[in-house]
Amino acid sequence: MTGILEATDVDLDVDLDRATREGVARSWRAIVWDDPVNLMSYVSYVFRSYFGYSREEAERLMLLVHTTGKAVVATGHREAMERHVQAMHGYGLQATVARAES
Amino acid sequence: MIVAGRSGEGVRLVLEAEEAMLLSELADQVDSVLLLGSGDDPAIDRLLPNAYPDDVEAADEFERYTRGSLVDGKRQAAQSVRDATDVSDGRDLVEIELDESQAWGWLTFLTDLRLILAERVGVTDDGGYTEDEERDDYLRAAYEWAGFVQGSMLEILDPMDA
Structure with missing residues (x-):
């Protein structure tokens, strides 16, 4: 990978190419789905402990799951989203990986 | 079961022998599933x-x-709960101190237990139960009890007024 400072011969095609690659890399989502079993306090505690979200953000996401049925809890590289979803399954949450809609 | 309070960054539990035996049995069943x-x-x-x-x-x-x-990971959590609640030495009360990492093992085990029980007793999407006379009251009681224990642990580990 070429660093910004080394890019002495920038041409538009390369920049577009890089932008596209980065767009693709970030275009995946980890989604947590509502289930009738898990306690709201548990879901919120998992979001805070695992993702490091603030109490407010964790509560917001938990309530989004509870009221709308699902919430996007992370976006980024596919591999990273799969790691998050695996972790959510470890905690007993219903979670899926999906490509972000463009 | 009494969730007796904080123990450092963890939590201290006090169980009657009957509760410990029940939990040990349920943990063994989760491990088998x-x-x-x-x-x-x-x-x-x-x-x-x-x-x-x-x-x-x-x-x-x-x-x-x-x-x-x-x-x-799920089996290890279930096995650690099963072993911690082993009461073969005839005690009346079982006191268990869990550090934060062990407490996570219990929280995830209680979740897995409730997910299995919810399927067995037919918890519906609105959190109620299906009307099925065949379903076992014992499993429903265990489901509610596991939720109560988990909620009590969370109140200690993650107090809302912190």
Whole structure:
């Protein structure tokens, strides 16, 4: 990978190419789905402990799951989203990986 | 069971011998469900959900790479609860101190237990129960009890007024 400072011969095609690659890399989502079993306090505690979200953000996401049925809890590289979803399954949450809609 | 309070960054539990025996038995059963891991068991779908519901190939690959370690982690949590609640020495009360990491093991075990019980007693999407006379009151009581224990632990580990 070429660093910004080394890019002495920038041409538009390369920049577009890089932008596209980065767009693709970030275009995946980890989604947590509502289930009738898990306690709201548990879901919120998992979001805070695992993702490091603030109490407010964790509560917001938990309530989004509870009221709308699902919430996007992370976006980024596919591999990273799969790691998050695996972790959510470890905690007993219903979670899926999906490509972000463009 | 009494969730007696904080123990450092963890939590201290006090169980009557009967409760400990019940928990030990349930933990052993959770371990068995995971050990068998039968594709015919709908509880397995709750414990190990499909990560790609719309993509069979990706779902299979995800399962191939993650299932082993997920099952191992869940079984270890169940086994540690089973061993901690072993009351073969005839005590009346069982006191258990859990550090933060061990407490997570209990929280995830209680979740897995409730996911299995919810499937067995037919908890519906609105949190109620299906009207089925065949379902066992004992399992429903265990489901409610496990939720009460988990909620009590969370009140200690993650107090809302902190």
